[in-house]
Amino acid sequence: MKRAIVTRGEKETENLGRFWGEQLFPGAVLLLAGELGSGKTVFARGVGLGLGVGAPITSPTFTLLNVHRGRLPFYHFDLYRLAAEEELWELGVEEYLYGEGVCLVEWADRFPCFFDLPAARVSFRREGPAARRITFTSDDARYQEIIGALNPGS
Numbered sequence: 377m378k379r380a381i382v383t384r385g386e387k388e389t390e391n392l393g394r395f396w397g398e399q400l401f402p403g404a405v406l407l408l409a410g411e412l413g414s415g416k417t418v419f420a421r422g423v424g425l426g427l428g429v430g431a432p433i434t435s436p437t438f439t440l441l442n443v444h445r446g447r448l449p450f451y452h453f454d455l456y457r458l459a460a461e462e463e464l465w466e467l468g469v470e471e472y473l474y475g476e477g478v479c480l481v482e483w484a485d486r487f488p489c490f491f492d493l494p495a496a497r498v499s500f501r502r503e504g505p506a507a508r509r510i511t512f513t514s515d516d517a518r519y520q521e522i523i524g525a526l527n528p529g530s
């Protein structure tokens with residue numbers, strides 16, 4: 377299943393993320409792809425809001441992982457500076473991916489370990505200064521239900 381939504385402005389992308397945050401279930405995984413500045417962290421901030429995370433959500437570029445407490449634990453990865461996939465195992469990524477929280481991974485498309493994982497894949501593309509095309513795909517019914525409920529004007 378595949379669905380694309382164009383957002384016009386940061387707030388629309390945040391709201392889209394918030395909707396996901398409200399719908400996500402324990403063990404959910406969101407794999408994000410798209411160039412720098414395409415809106416991945418803005419979307420992640422929305423997911424955090426939807427999960428009821430109180431603390432501000434910024435990019436964990438230098439830490440690889442930020443852990444937040446919300447309705448469910450929220451594990452926000454940013455792999456931009458990750459050189460080797462092995463570092464992910466040192467970080468204990470499996471425990472997060474197969475845990476009870478929600479994992480969101482920026483730059484997941486760079487690392488083969490995510491390729492076959494049941495997940496929702498979200499890709500971001502700039503279509504101008506304030507427009508972003510955000511494409512959702514999943515083979516898994518649990519995510520397809522959420523994708524099907526997305527409101528184009530959200």
Ligand SMILES: Nc1ncnc2c1ncn2[C@@H]1O[C@H](COP(=O)(O)OP(=O)(O)O)[C@@H](O)[C@H]1O
Pocket residue numbers: 383384385386387388389390410411412413414415416417418419435482500505506507508
């Ligand atoms: N429609 C939009 N959705 C998301 N961000 C947008 C949009 N339009 C403009 N922006 C801007 O693009 C930038 C996206 O940054 P960020 O989310 O950190 O990107 P990434 O995490 O993909 O590197 C922000 O400066 C944001 O204000």
Ligand SMILES: [Mg+2]
Pocket residue numbers: 416417435454482
């Ligand atoms: Mg980012």
